[in-house]
Each structure stands twice: as C-alpha cells, then as structure tokens.
Amino acid sequence: MKDLEIRAAVLEDVPAIVAMLADDPLGARRESPGDLTPYLAALARLSADPNQHLVVAVREDRVVGTLQLTVVPGLSRMGATRSIIEGVRIHSDERGSGLGTQLIEWAVAESRRQDCQLVQLTSDATRTDAHRFYERLGFSASHVGFKLQL
Template sequence: MTDYSIRRATRDDIGAIVRMLADDQLGATRDNPDDLEPYQRAFEDIDADPNQLLVVVTSDDEPVGTLQLTIIPGLARRGALRGQVEAVRIHAGHRGSGLGADLMRWAIDESRRRGCALVQLTSDVSRADAHRFYERLGFVASHTGFKLKL
C-alpha cells in the first residue's frame, strides 16, 4: 500500500471512523456521527485492551479505512488464538481501489504475527458484495451465526 499507511487509531480518529461506519445501508440505521460520546467511551475500553487493535488506514493523514482486530484466546483447537475481524469500512471515495483487500491482508498478517491459528469474521446476510469480497480473499462461509439483542 504505497499511498496509504496503517496505524493504531487515536481518539482524534473517532469521528472519521464513525462516519465510515454510518456510510452504508446498515450503519446508517445503527450509527450516529452526530453523537460521539458512546463511541468515545467504547474507544477507551478498546484502546486499553491489549487483545484489541482498532486501526485506521490514512491517506494524506486522513482516515480512509478502518477495522478492528480482536485476538481471542480459547481452549478449542488445542488452545489456539483466533483473530476476529470486525467493522471493516473503506471511505466511499476509496472503494474499489484495492485498499480493502490490502487492509484485510494486513489483518491476516497481523493475526499470524500474533500467533493466531485462524482469522474469522462475520458479515450480515444482506451484504452480498462483502461476501464475494471475503471469498476472493480466501475466506470460507463455514458457519451460521446467531445474535441475541439485549
């Protein structure tokens, strides 16, 4: 990624990240860039946890992509670590540039560097384009996920 750099997100990046989260069909109904307080509280928890890595991709010092990588220890698979990728977003002006694939390859490499045995993610069933994107990267739709809203 010659025109981009990836770094740990800072408190100053929260507004840009939330705008990217809100800039799609699902995020528009869930995320509110006009009220950053809940995101700031969540950021403090994420930033303090060594198993959490919230990153931004920057171009000309502006965030244009983001994802959260969580390292999950577990007993399954002989005590293997898993890399869980969440909230992958690319700024609308940079979609289709290959940046998303580069960011995902970075997350895979970082998971490997941290000793993970696998990388996993979930994607809403309505995101057909995202599913094709992840499959092109080698991900396999191997499980059915369930959620319970609290």
C-alpha cells in the same frame, strides 16, 4: 498503494471512523455520528485492552479505512488462539481501490504475528458484495451465525 499508513486509531480519528460506519444502509440505522460520546468511551476501552486492535488506514493525512481485530485465546482446537475481524469500512471514494484488500491482509499478517491459528469474521447476510470480496481473499462461509440483541 501510494502513501498509505495503517496505524492504531486515536481520539482524533473517531469522527471519521463513525462517519464510515454510518455510510451505508445498515450503518445509517444503527450509528449516531451526531453524538460521539459512546464511541469515545468505546475507544478508551479498546485502547486499554491489548487484545483489541482498532486501526485506521490513512492516506494524505485523511482516514480512508478502518477495521477492528480482536485476538481471542481459547481452549478449543487444542488451545488455539483465533482472531476476529470486525467493522471493516472503506471511505466511499476509496472503494474498489484495493484498500479493503490491504486492510484485510494487514489483519491476517497481524494475526499470524500473534500466533493465531484461525481468522474469522462475520458479515451481514445482506452484504453479498462483501461476501464475494472475503471469498476472493480465501475466507469460506463455514458457519451459520446467530445473534441475540440485548
């Protein structure tokens, strides 16, 4: 892919990240691009935690993708460290370009670099296209997920 950089997100990236988070039917209901205050506070928390990696994909000085990778040390699985991929978003005019694959490959490589034994992610049950995408990349639908809204 031409001139693509994957790097840590910075303050100036937040508007573009939030716009991508809000750019689908699910995100439109739960994101608020008009008020960046909570997102800026979240970026400060993420940046202070060495186990959190909020990254952006940048092409021609434009943020075109993002994801969050969380590294979680654990006791189960003989003390295995795992990583969790969250918030994968690709700008609408970059979808289908291979950028999503590059972002996920970055996350898997970074997980290996940090000695993770497992990479996991969740995807909303309604995102069937995303499910096929993750399966093409070698992920398997191995668990049933549960959430409790607080």
